[in-house]
Amino acid sequence: MKVLQGIRVLDLGNFITAPLAGMSLAELGADVVKIERPGSGDPFRAFKGGLYSPQFQAHNRNKRSLALDYTRPEGRAVLDKLVEDADVLLLNMRPGVEERLGLGAERLRRLNPRLVYCAITGFGASGPYAGRPAYDNVGQAVSGWLSMFHRGEDPRVAGPAVSDAVTGIYACLGILGALVERASTGQGRKVEVNMLEAMIAMACEPLGSMLATGQPPSLYGRAAMSQSYILTCQDGRRIALHLSSPAKFWRGLVQAIDRPDLLAAYPARHDRVERYDELARTLAEVFAQREREYWLPRLEAHDVPFTPERTLGELDEDPQVRHLGVFYTQQHPRHGTLRAAHRAIRYDGDHDSNFLPPPDLGEHTEEVLREAGFSEAAMTELRQARII
Secondary structure, three states: OOOOOOOEEEEOOOOOHHHHHHHHHHHOOOEEEEEEOOOOOOHHHHOOOOOOOHHHHHOOOOEEEEEOOOOOHHHHHHHHHHHHOOOEEEEEOOOOHHHHOOOOHHHHHHHOOOOEEEEEEOOOOOOOOOOOOOOHHHHHHHOOOHHHOOOOOOOOOOOOOOHHHHHHHHHHHHHHHHHHHHHHHOOOOEEEEEHHHHHHHHOHHHHHHHHHHOOOOOOOHHHHHHOEEEEEOOOOOEEEEEOOOOHHHHHHHHHHOOOOHHHHHOOOHHHHHHOHHHHHHHHHHHHOOOOHHHHHHHHHHOOOOEEEOOOHHHHHHOHHHHHHOOEEEEEEOOOEEEEEEOOOOOEOOEOOOOOOOOOOOOOOHHHHHHHOOOOHHHHHHHHHOOOO
16 A cells, blocks of 8 residues: 555655655655766765665665756756656755755745655754764764763764664654645645754653653663563573563563562562662573573463564564564566565555665666656757766
C-alpha cells in the first residue's frame, strides 16, 4: 500500500538527514527524485570508493536520481521547472547557502504556493551556532545525549549515527503534517528542523526528570528505574532483561532462576531501584552459572521480558525477524543483488517491499526530464553544457 502515491518529492539532500527523510517518504509511496551534482553526486556515494557505497545505499532506497548542476543559471531554470509540479522540496544546508544558490523558500514557494519546503540545519536558522557545520557527533554532544552514554574514561565515539537519524525522522514528520494541512488549505509550508532541537526533543524522559527534580540522570539511572539488565551467561553469550514496574515480572524472574530468597531481600520496587548495583551483581552471578540456552526457555515460561542479545550479523538467525520478513532482496542491473530492511510501518498488515534499489548517479535523468516536458533537443543542449 502506497499511502503517498502521487506525491512528488525533490530531494536535494546529502549525507544522512535529508536523504533519510526522503527515503522514509519514498517507502510510503512518494515519488522521490534525488537531485545530485553531475560527476560526484551525494558525498556519501564515494565513502568507500566508487559512487555506490553501502552508506549511500542505506539512505537512498526507492529513489530516482537526476544529475543536475543547479548552481548554474541553466540548471536552476531546470530545477524551477521541476519545482512547479513538485509537492515537497527537501534539503540540508547551512543557513544562507540555499539563498546564495537561488534555492530559498520564499522564491521557490512563489513558483509553487503548494510546495512544502523542508530545510534541515544543524542549529537552526539563526543564533551564535547557526553558521557552524554540524554532523552526528556534534548533535549528540551539544544536546546532552553523548553525556548519557559514557563515563569519560574512554571518550571514543561508539555506535551508529543517532542525531542524523532522529533529525531525519522529525523532518519526515513535519513534512507529513504540512501535507495533511495542505489538503484542506491548498497552501504549502516552510518546515524547519534542526539537529539540536530534534535531539533535545527526543530526550523527553531524562530531560523531563531533570527539569522536575533539578538532578541530571546518572549513567545507569534509567537502568535502575526500569530494572534493565544485560547478563552474561556461562558460554559468554548475553541476555537482556527489562522488568519495568509491574511486580509480576520481578516475581517471574525470581521463579525462573529459582531464587525465592530474593523476594524477601528486595520486597519492594524501590528496594530494587535503590540497590540496583547490588542486585545486578547477584543476577550476574546467577546467570554466569549456566549457558544461555538453559535460561531462555525458563524466562519465557515465566513471562519475563527478555531477549537474547543479538549482533547485527545474527539478525537472520532470530525466528521473529525471519517471521516478520524484515529483510528483502532487490536486483540492480549493474550492482547485482542488494539486501535491505523493509520499512518499519505496515498498513493493513502490508509493509510493501516492492521498492526501487538505490539509484546510480543520474540513472533517471532523462526519464525525469521527459516527464517534465523537456524535449530530446533540450536535453542534448543541457548535456553538452554539462548541466546534466
